[in-house]
Amino acid sequence: MASMSSPGMAAIPEATVARLPVYLRALRTLQDRGTATVSSEELAAVAGVNSAKLRKDLSFLGSYGTRGVGYDVEYLIYQISRELGLSLDWPVAIIGIGNLGHALANYGGFVSRGFRIAALFDADPRLSGNRVAGLVIRHVDELDEVIADLGISIAVIAVPPTNAQAVADRLVAAGVTSILNFAPTVVTVPEGVDLRKVDLSVELQILAFHEQRKSAEGKGARGGRTVRRSMREDPVNPDPDQAQAPERPAEPPIRQHRSAPDLNEVLPA
């Protein structure tokens, strides 16, 4: 009755897949504390989710709990890891060894999750031969060869936005089928290649949105909190509080933003 595309390979909702790493971390925390068995209620509390959601998520993987008892921490870690493919060896390439690439190469979170940083590339020939995290930085010209030799299918892009698309194209041509893009720009890849994006500033922007609303509580009550922010003026609508239907500009409004360097100088090549 349940529709699954093929036996032994049931569809798992994306939302669930995205939470499995969170459960994994919570389980490791419990394991470090010496916990052998955990109930969905306890585990949910550590992971910061609703226990019904947790049980539903885990049920997509199989029946790995024991009614009346709970889940065996070690066994569940093993099963989730296997489901995520973390019990396989994933050699990973990082392209762009600027500040961020450097940090990522040294990021223990990758290694401890079953990923192995296998190759580092940079377009700057002055960096070639330098060692970072025990690996020699290679010039991007060697990319195709090295990717093929090492059998790398997952790559991380940490180059400036202007170069990101070119690097992605090159990676795809070399046989990479999964790309994690840290460059703050839109990158497109062909069908069959997975691309995920991490924008370090998006979360900060979301925080700013909520922070602004906190301060705006009670509408214009500037004294509600300490005035910590220097408010820039709204060129179109001097009183932003009655901005429900602001005039549309006959000509484009004066932008109040500093002429931002945007993100082209963000990541050193």
Add this chain to the structure above:
Amino acid sequence: MASMSSPGMAAIPEATVARLPVYLRALRTLQDRGTATVSSEELAAVAGVNSAKLRKDLSFLGSYGTRGVGYDVEYLIYQISRELGLSLDWPVAIIGIGNLGHALANYGGFVSRGFRIAALFDADPRLSGNRVAGLVIRHVDELDEVIADLGISIAVIAVPPTNAQAVADRLVAAGVTSILNFAPTVVTVPEGVDLRKVDLSVELQILAFHEQRKSAEGKGARGGRTVRRSMREDPVNPDPDQAQAPERPAEPPIRQHRSAPDLNEVLPA
């Protein structure tokens, strides 16, 4: 008829808020290309979303488009920026100037989005006084004083996981109300404080999940793709392909993972 908590401050769905930064980036891309006016169809294509979703999202902000014409790029950038609070000045503190903190301090994406890195802290006294991104690193003992003096309400945690909770507590005590946590551990904050988490390895784990499924297409057809991965054995279930209902272990199974350093040594203090 529409329910909104207060006039001029309509509720905006979280999913929409999370996409506004994406639209903003797409609009900046268009602006750089010299585009003055854009239709929802075009903008949606650049942002990589459905055009109906885009229009619905924008409608939460107001009616900033012109029927039959489209959206004025400059004006829409201005309105989204204002909605996100990016037209305000947000001084930000970074705690933990290891590899990641260093990269974040230099990350142009913060600055170009209206954020101003205002203070850097580290627990290592040897780093105190060093300059990063034009700012002097201060010792965390000065945290309370500096946060108050500079009127900082947003902070970024880039310390090792073991110290993250203590730093968060300290930040909250100092008056910070929005925290972006890069430390791969669960951190809790009191009501009224916003906490968002960035786990650099989660996205990679999600990619691995899909990559594994790609290789598993056709079930056990090892030749479907180049065999690039060295498969470790499943200690419980030697043939993972018929793992629909694996035996639950009488005793916890042998973990095949290397005894991972986990994330305690991840980020240098």
Add this chain to the structure above:
DNA sequence: TAGATTGTTAATCGATTAACAATC
């Protein structure tokens, strides 16, 4: 006016959650 495109409605889809029967 004719053509284009927004803003919004309403249908659909997927994700969350409470509740509980199954069962250890």
Add this chain to the structure above:
DNA sequence: TAGATTGTTAATCGATTAACAATC
């Protein structure tokens, strides 16, 4: 057996999307 907790059902909620009337 009695108590506890899973795995699953079904109700609810929110997000997505197609379609189109409003209108520039």
